[in-house]
Amino acid sequence: VIDTVVIPILKILIVLNAVLVAVTFMVLLERKVIAWVQVRLGPMRVGPYGVLQPIADVVKLMTKEDITPVRSDKILFTAAPMIALIPALIVFAVIPFGPEVSMFGRDVTLYIADLNVAVLYVVSVASIGVYGIILAGWASNSKYPLLASLRASAQLISYEVAVTMTLVSMIVSAGTMSMVGIVNAQYDQGVWYLFAQPLAFFIFFIGGLAETNRAPFDLPEAEQELTGGFHTEYSGMRFALFFLAEYANMIVVSSVATTLFLGGWLRPFPNVEVLGFLDIVPGWIWFLLKTFVWLYIFLWVRATLPRYRYDQLMRLGWKVLIPLAIANVIVTAVLKVLL
Amino acid sequence: MADAITFYTLAALILALAVMVVTVRNTLYSALLLAADFLFVALLYASMNNLLLAVIQVMVYAAGIVLVYVFVVILVNLKRLPEQHPDPSRYRMIGGVLAAAVLGELVLIGLSGALLPPPAAPAEPTGSVENIAMALFTNFLIPFEVASMLLLVAMVGAIVLAKKEL
Numbered sequence: 001v002i003d004t005v006v007i008p009i010l011k012i013l014i015v016l017n018a019v020l021v022a023v024t025f026m027v028l029l030e031r032k033v034i035a036w037v038q039v040r041l042g043p044m045r046v047g048p049y050g051v052l053q054p055i056a057d058v059v060k061l062m063t064k065e066d067i068t069p070v071r072s073d074k075i076l077f078t079a080a081p082m083i084a085l086i087p088a089l090i091v092f093a094v095i096p097f098g099p100e101v102s103m104f105g106r107d108v109t110l111y112i113a114d115l116n117v118a119v120l121y122v123v124s125v126a127s128i129g130v131y132g133i134i135l136a137g138w139a140s141n142s143k144y145p146l147l148a149s150l151r152a153s154a155q156l157i158s159y160e161v162a163v164t165m166t167l168v169s170m171i172v173s174a175g176t177m178s179m180v181g182i183v184n185a186q187y188d189q190g191v192w193y194l195f196a197q198p199l200a201f202f203i204f205f206i207g208g209l210a211e212t213n214r215a216p217f218d219l220p221e222a223e224q225e226l227t228g229g230f231h232t233e234y235s236g237m238r239f240a241l242f243f244l245a246e247y248a249n250m251i252v253v254s255s256v257a258t259t260l261f262l263g264g265w266l267r268p269f270p271n272v273e274v275l276g277f278l279d280i281v282p283g284w285i286w287f288l289l290k291t292f293v294w295l296y297i298f299l300w301v302r303a304t305l306p307r308y309r310y311d312q313l314m315r316l317g318w319k320v321l322i323p324l325a326i327a328n329v330i331v332t333a334v335l336k337v338l339l
Numbered sequence: 340m341a342d343a344i345t346f347y348t349l350a351a352l353i354l355a356l357a358v359m360v361v362t363v364r365n366t367l368y369s370a371l372l373l374a375a376d377f378l379f380v381a382l383l384y385a386s387m388n389n390l391l392l393a394v395i396q397v398m399v400y401a402a403g404i405v406l407v408y409v410f411v412v413i414l415v416n417l418k419r420l421p422e423q424h425p426d427p428s429r430y431r432m433i434g435g436v437l438a439a440a441v442l443g444e445l446v447l448i449g450l451s452g453a454l455l456p457p458p459a460a461p462a463e464p465t466g467s468v469e470n471i472a473m474a475l476f477t478n479f480l481i482p483f484e485v486a487s488m489l490l491l492v493a494m495v496g497a498i499v500l501a502k503k504e505l
Contacts, residue, residue, distance in 0.1 A: 076367075117390045117468065124398035130406060131374070138367070138413050146413075153410070177468060 002106075011112050015092050023247040024054035030299050037303035058240075066236035069140060076139035081234070081241035084132025087125045088248035094118040095255045096180045098265040098284035110265070110284055111180065118179040119167050122256060123160070126211070130156050132245065133220070133230050140233035149230040151310065152220035156211055158317040163207035165325035166200040169332040170260050173197060183264035190271040194261040199328045201261045203321050208253035210317070212246060215302035219310055254294035255287070262290045342386070349383045370408040377401040391468055 028043065028050065035042030043050035068077055098110030115121055130153050137149020170193060171177050174185035186192055194201050210217040221229035231242045258264060265283030308316070356376040363369050377400040384393035475483055 076371075115390055117394050120391070120394045120398065124394050124402060127398060127402035127406075128378075130402070131371075131409070134406075134409060134413070135371075150413075153406075157406075 007106075007108060008112060012093075015097075015112065016089060019089065019092060019248055019251060020244065022251060023244050024058060026247045026250070026295065027057065027243070028053050029295075030302070033296070033299040034303045037300075061237055061240040064236040066238060067233075069142070069233050071141045072233065073139040073141065076135050077233075078238070080132050080136035080139055081238045081245070082132070083135060084129055084245040085241050085248065087129040087132075088245045088252055091122055091125050091252045092255075094121055094179050095252075096183060096259060096264055097287050098282065099180075101282070114178055114180045116176070116178050116181075119171055119177045119182075122252075123164055123167065126249075126252070127156075127160060129245065129249070132242075136234070136242070137230040140230075142233055144226045144228070145230045145232045148220045148226045148228075148232075151226075152213060152230055155213070155217065155219065155313060155317075158314060159207045159210040159217075159321070162203055162317060162321035162325045163211065165322065165329055166197075166204045166207070167260075169197060169200050169325075169329045172329070172332045172336055179259050179264075182260060183266065186263045187266055187270050192261065192263045192266075197261070197328070197332070199324060200332075201257075203325050203328070204257060204261070206316075206321060208257065209298070209301065210313070212249045212253055212298075214250065214298055216305040216308050217313060218302075218307060219313060250295060250298055251291070254291045254298070257294055258287060258290040345386045346383070349379055349386065353379045353383065367409065367412045370405055370412055373408070374401045374405040377405065391471065 031053075032042040032050070043053040046052040046056045068074060093112045094115055096111040096114070100107055100109045102108070133152045133156075134149045137145040137147075137152075140146070170182065173193060173196060174182040176182060176185060182193075189196070209215075213220050220226070226232070231239055234242060263270065265287045267279060267281065267283075267286055353376055356372050356379065360369050360372045360376060363372060377396060381393040381396040381401065384390075384396060
């Protein structure tokens with residue numbers, strides 16, 4: 001019973017809590033990083049250097065008045081934030097944080113499930129999240145949210161094609177769809193796929209920025225054009241749920257990128273014996289470090305690049321990334337057969 | 340036992356949602372309930388240990404096709420309920436014929452299941468990615484390609500019809 005019920009539930013609780021706490025601190029980190037880029041200090045008032053700011057934010061969001069516009073569709077208006085958040089959280093079921101380790105005299109795997117279709121699972125679950133955005137825009141019964149949600153869903157659907165295509169070339173290289181299997185394949189082939197598949201990595205990263213609605217692709221939230229995007233009419237905790245969903249999605253993209261391209265829990269140069277002293281750092285720490293690097297790059301990009309125009313976004317997606325991704329799949333498949 | 344409970348619970352939910360899809364008055368709700376229904380069908384596949392089919396069900400139907408329905412409903416804005424047609428029974432004939440055909444088909448399937456010997460259980464599980472890919476790209480390659488061409492033709496046709504001047 002302990003192996004089939006208690007441990008999975010414990011793992012789920014730990015992962016969920018870790019993600020939600022990470023999200024609140026991501027908000028602080030984002031404000032700090034952007035402040036440093038702009039030679040400001042960022043939040044400094046709550047706690048030393050503002051480190052307790054997330055707690056203050058959560059208290060504020062929970063106690064704020066929660067407004068439901070009179071002309072909105074009440075059921076969907078309430079359901080939309082949940083539909084946006086839930087897929088972002090259940091993707092973590094297949095993310096491998098580390099290999100099998102023994103803990104308290106028991107072999108525990110540091111992932112919730114190792115599906116043989118894990119990559120497809122990530123794609124399909126993530127695509128459910130679009131419903132949350134489009135329903136939020138529609139249920140608000142307000143112009144700007146509707147426009148923003150149409151933009152957001154068009155953007156998500158366009159970039160999903162390119163991202164899924166890069167995943168196909170990763171599956172071809174690794175010969176498996178299991179996330180754990182892909183990490184092991186990188187160990188066996190002795191190379192992080194970032195170096196074997198640089199083009200796929202590049203497309204995945206741009207697509208990831210676009211799918212999480214991050215700058216420079218944050219058109220659905222363009223304040224100047226849309227007064228804030230699909231969540232304009234939301235307030236209080238329901239608004240916070242959209243925020244949680246966005247940051248949770250960033251963490252999802254970062255951890256999937258870590259797994260697929262940076263060798264997951266493997267230490268740098270996993271096959272080089274000389275660097276064996278690095279093994280004292282456990283695998284899950286490597287995983288978190290690599291994920292953190294991605295998250296930092298997300299913030300860095302946001303602080304650096306201006307927003308794309310809508311037609312530029314669509315042109316980049318359909319005329320550049322998708323053809324490149326398809327070419328990458330073909331080249332990968334041909335090389336796989338020849339080598 | 341646990342399998343049976345899972346199956347009948349999911350089946351009941353699927354049927355209940357399907358009934359709601361056709362009875363609810365708001366078109367958007369109808370489309371969303373359809374998506375929820377497809378999610379439960381995917382759960383049913385997953386409970387039968389066919390994860391690939393479950394994932395494809397979510398990706399293609401729940402998140403793909405129904406999402407397009409939702410787009411259409413939102414863009415044509417059917418918020419106002421359609422007015423009652425003066426003759427509500429005008430489709431009764433066609434509906435009756437279709438329902439009879441489906442019923443006949445179900446009866447045939449049920450009878451054939453009872454009369455014919457059950458098919459031999461496959462030697463290895465057929466649901467794996469490798470097996471499906473192998474079947475799709477060898478024995479069923481031509482139907483697969485023809486189906487993709489048909490979809491492409493339908494898409495081009497729709498664009499031509501919708502945009503008179505290109």
